[in-house]
Amino acid sequence: MxxxxxxxxxxxxxxxxxxxxxxxxxxxxxxxxxxxxxxxxxxxxxxxxxxxxxxxxxxxxxxxxxxxxxxxxxxxxxxxxxxxxxxxxxxxxxxxxxxxxxxxxxxxxxxxxxxxxxxxxxxxxxxxxxxxxxxxxxxxxxxxxxxxxxxxxxxxxxxxxxxxxTLSLGQLYGGACLTHDPLGGRYLVEQILRLQAAVAGLNRTDRPEAAKKADQLRDIMGSLLEVWEEWRYANGT
Ligand SMILES: C[S@@+](CC[C@H](N)C(=O)[O-])C[C@H]1O[C@@H](n2cnc3c(N)ncnc32)[C@H](O)[C@@H]1O
CATH class of the missing domain: 3.40.50.150 (Vaccinia Virus protein VP39)
Structure with a gap:
């Protein structure tokens, strides 16, 4: 024991x-x-x-x-x-x-x-x-x-x-209810950087579907930026 x-x-x-x-x-x-x-x-x-x-x-x-x-x-x-x-x-x-x-x-x-x-x-x-x-x-x-x-x-x-x-695109990727989480800002930035890296990778290939996928990821990044603004407003930063 x-x-x-x-x-x-x-x-x-x-x-x-x-x-x-x-x-x-x-x-x-x-x-x-x-x-x-x-x-x-x-x-x-x-x-x-x-x-x-x-x-x-x-x-x-x-x-x-x-x-x-x-x-x-x-x-x-x-x-x-x-x-x-x-x-x-x-x-x-x-x-x-x-x-x-x-x-x-x-x-x-x-x-x-x-x-x-x-x-x-x-x-x-x-x-x-x-x-x-x-x-x-x-x-x-x-x-x-x-x-x-x-x-x-x-x-x-x-x-x-x-x-x-019903969850928005930003909530799917940035959390369903993290507006008041002290770590929320860091989480959102990590998600945005991860997607940025994926877009950069897609931009380096000439596969036909890569451009469409990169556009989808940019849309998600746009939604995450909105959620990040909301988080900053809610947390006074
Ligand atoms: C990384 S360990 C996590 C252990 C613990 N739950 C934790 O959070 O620390 C993942 C465990 O899930 C088990 N696992 C993976 N898929 C599973 C499944 N479909 N059903 C049951 N166990 C599964 C693996 O065998 C492994 O032991």
Whole structure:
């Protein structure tokens, strides 16, 4: 048994802070299972299922639970996304540390996540815009979004549930509700620079579709600049 206190990184800590007291949790893609183990140690959960697509990460998760003596309180399950979970087993679904398109695919394969009985805590490592687009066109609403910097990299954390929502192009790429987030300005600038680099790359090729793609990216940059102006106004900078 490990006597040292389990410390979460800033990214996982923000997710943990958003898990409601007494939740029945499923952590999809749990890997080391730090999140469910920490929450169980803090007495925050009624039950927890930690699942992963691969047996290696799941074994790592089991080891963490054993080290902290909560292995009897967490169910470990080998499954793809939410395929091995029934809707009644969890009221809070965490999917963190994978690409936005992967998170969207996991939710698309589990339509019960729009039944109004589930809170989704999502943390895309990349392609957050694809996840926001999926959510806003498939019966979810983003209720909360916050940025966190972890070891020098900034990540959005999203809380979503059943609902309807229309997001502008600027919100898809710049965050659904980050107007008052102190890190919002930096996030928007990072998105604009990323798109600028992509446009510069497209300008160097003579592929026929490159010019059209570059125009689309310029439109997105224009929308992001508007969102950035709104953020600056709201934050007095
Ligand atoms: C980078 S780790 C993230 C671990 C932890 N969730 C976190 O945020 O720190 C990504 C994990 O997701 C798992 N994974 C990827 N796609 C998955 C899927 N479709 N279903 C379940 N697990 C998946 C991988 O095997 C890996 O263990």
């Amino acid at each position: 490990n006597r040292r206190k389990l410390e979460l990184t800033a990214r996982l800590q923000l997710l943990a802070d958003w898990v409601p007291q007494g939740a029945t949790l499923v952590d999809v893609g749990t890997d080391h299972a730090y999140l469910p183990v920490w929450l169980m140690l803090e007495g925050r959960l009624c039950s927890a299922i930690a699942c992963d697509l691969r047996s290696g990460p799941l074994s790592r998760g089991r080891r963490t639970a054993e080290q902290y003596n909560v292995d009897g309180q967490i169910t470990f399950r080998l499954c793809n996304g939410l395929a091995g979970i029934s809707p009644q087993e969890a009221d809070t679904v965490v999917i963190a540390g994978m690409g936005g398109e992967n998170i969207a695919a996991i939710l698309a394969a589990a339509p019960w996540t729009t039944d109004g009985h589930h809170t989704l805590l999502l943390q895309p490592q990349s392609r957050a815009e694809e996840l926001r687009a999926f959510l806003s066109t498939n019966g979810y609403t983003i209720f909360r979004e916050q940025l966190v910097v972890d070891r020098g990299t900034m990540y959005p954390v999203i809380e979503a549930a059943a609902g309807t929502q």
